[in-house]
Amino acid sequence: MDSNNNMSGSRQKSERGPQFWKIARVTCQLAGTVDIAFFFMFHFLGSPILAWINVVSVAMYVAAYYALKRKQNRFAVRLIWIEVIVHSALGTVIIGWGSGFHYYLLMFIPVLFMTMPLRSAVFSLIGLWGYYIGLDVLMWFMEPVQPISSGALLGVHLFNLSVVFGMFSYLAYFYLGMVLSAQHKLRRLATVDSLTRLFNRRQGSFLAEKEISRFRRSGQPVAFMLLDVDHFKTINDRYGHEMGDRILAEIGKLIPAQLRTQDLVARWGGEEFLIILPGSDIDSAMVSAERVREALSSHDWKAATGITMTVTVSVGVSELCKSDNMASVISRADQALYRGKAGGRNRVEPEEVSA
Numbered sequence: 326m327d328s329n330n331n332m333s334g335s336r337q338k339s340e341r342g343p344q345f346w347k348i349a350r351v352t353c354q355l356a357g358t359v360d361i362a363f364f365f366m367f368h369f370l371g372s373p374i375l376a377w378i379n380v381v382s383v384a385m386y387v388a389a390y391y392a393l394k395r396k397q398n399r400f401a402v403r404l405i406w407i408e409v410i411v412h413s414a415l416g417t418v419i420i421g422w423g424s425g426f427h428y429y430l431l432m433f434i435p436v437l438f439m440t441m442p443l444r445s446a447v448f449s450l451i452g453l454w455g456y457y458i459g460l461d462v463l464m465w466f467m468e469p470v471q472p473i474s475s476g477a478l479l480g481v482h483l484f485n486l487s488v489v490f491g492m493f494s495y496l497a498y499f500y501l502g503m504v505l506s507a508q509h510k511l512r513r514l515a516t517v518d519s520l521t522r523l524f525n526r527r528q529g530s531f532l533a534e535k536e537i538s539r540f541r542r543s544g545q546p547v548a549f550m551l552l553d554v555d556h557f558k559t560i561n562d563r564y565g566h567e568m569g570d571r572i573l574a575e576i577g578k579l580i581p582a583q584l585r586t587q588d589l590v591a592r593w594g595g596e597e598f599l600i601i602l603p604g605s606d607i608d609s610a611m612v613s614a615e616r617v618r619e620a621l622s623s624h625d626w627k628a629a630t631g632i633t634m635t636v637t638v639s640v641g642v643s644e645l646c647k648s649d650n651m652a653s654v655i656s657r658a659d660q661a662l663y664r665g666k667a668g669g670r671n672r673v674e675p676e677e678v679s680a
């Protein structure tokens with residue numbers, strides 16, 4: 326259990342990419358600038374102790390900023406933690422709870438979960454909660470050390486509230502960006518074949534079902550092609566598996582280049598591809614299939630040694646009819662493909678027309 330937690334913790338840490346630390350550096354710059362503003366503001370408002378505390382804070386943010394630049398991330402995060410915890414307590418004790426310095430502590434709630442393994446984040450959260458409550462209770466029983474006028478206090482309060490509001494919004498915006506990009510990556514992983522960059526089999530099936538439903542609604546024809554590389558085992562044996570992979574990746578580029586943008590291409594199996602042609606009947610699908618076959622066989626396939634390789638494909642073509650489902654229409658394309666193989670390969674075969 327422990328080791329699992331530690332593992333997920335270290336994984337979480339390594340997933341905090343350069344973007345996160347860039348945000349941390351920007352935060353240091355913003356916080357340092359706010360503290361410079363505080364220095365002048367508190368001199369003007371007659372609280373010199375708080376003014377000079379801000380000088381220390383600025384120095385800490387500068388140190389944290391350069392530590393982040395030198396990739397001393399842990400040290401930087403600790404400095405920021407100490408600064409916020411001490412500064413918010415001193416601000417509260419010196420001019421009162423009404424100053425709103427305690428709001429800065431709340432910003433750590435999302436930050437904790439972004440920067441720590443779950444277990445540490447929960448422990449730190451409990452500590453933070455105790456600290457916040459303790460500070461609140463303390464201020465019920467003690468007077469501020471160096472109070473300022475109520476108008477000035479309101480000004481400081483509104484300023485702090487606005488800064489925390491802005492920083493929360495910034496964090497939320499950053500977090501949303503992270504979630505959306507993770508979602509995008511996951512969707513790609515779930516739908517795209519990593520070698521050929523075509524749709525994978527699962528997405529191919531999903532798209533085929535979608536086109537079949539569309540056919541049932543609109544009656545527009547839909548054709549299917551099943552394409553298989555000829556003697557691919559021999560290619561692998563002769564030129565190596567890596568070259569086989571490179572050929573498949575190249576085929577993944579060459580097939581879509583011969584088709585219309587609405588045509589859908591999926592890697593159906595090892596060296597087999599399913600192509601869905603919405604709006605095409607069997608005749609126009611045969612023309613497209615022949616174009617693909619011709620493009621692949623006439624492509625200049627060069628092995629690592631410079632030798633020209635022969636790569637050809639066989640294609641079976643079928644057209645969806647009313648009584649079909651996905652399995653039956655693909656099975657007819659598969660039977661046509663089989664006949665293409667049996668008939669000598671490097672050819673396009675239409676489905677057999679039933680009497």
Ligand SMILES: Nc1nc2c(ncn2[C@@H]2O[C@H](COP(=O)(O)OP(=O)(O)OP(=O)(O)O)[C@@H](O)[C@H]2O)c(=O)[nH]1
Binds near residue numbers: 520556595
């Ligand atoms: N390099 C590589 N080879 C693969 C991949 N997936 C499947 N294969 C190989 O593709 C070969 C397919 O062989 P077979 O099914 O015998 O077919 P074939 O040699 O193409 O012969 P025909 O289809 O009858 O023309 C097998 O040797 C698989 O190992 C892949 O992702 N990369």
